[in-house]
Amino acid sequence: MLVELEKRGKLYRVITQNIDGLHQMAGQSDVIELHGNTRKILCMSCDKTYSMDEAYTRLEKELPPKCSCGGVLKPSIVLFG
Ligand SMILES: [Zn+2]
Numbered sequence: 001m002l003v004e005l006e007k008r009g010k011l012y013r014v015i016t017q018n019i020d021g022l023h024q025m026a027g028q029s030d031v032i033e034l035h036g037n038t039r040k041i042l043c044m045s046c047d048k049t050y051s052m053d054e055a056y057t058r059l060e061k062e063l064p065p066k067c068s069c070g071g072v073l074k075p076s077i078v079l080f081g
Helices: 002-007 022-026 052-061
Strands: 014-016 031-033 036-043 049-051 073-077
Touching (some): 049 052
Parallel strands (some): 014 031
Antiparallel strands (some): 036 049, 036 073
């Protein structure tokens, strides 16, 4: 429904707390993700980003997966607690 509203010029942008990328998968073009997303992986030490595929490759070798700087990698989302 939101994509259809955008196509008709009735919706300019979506601001969401969703982290799953479903808005983009549905075709929404302008999405602000307040809590980040699970498609990017972030180093907790140097802020370098990795793709999910790169993180899975590193995960097969070590747990938790580490950045080239030695920092721990985590999904690029807000983790409460
Ligand atoms: Zn790093």
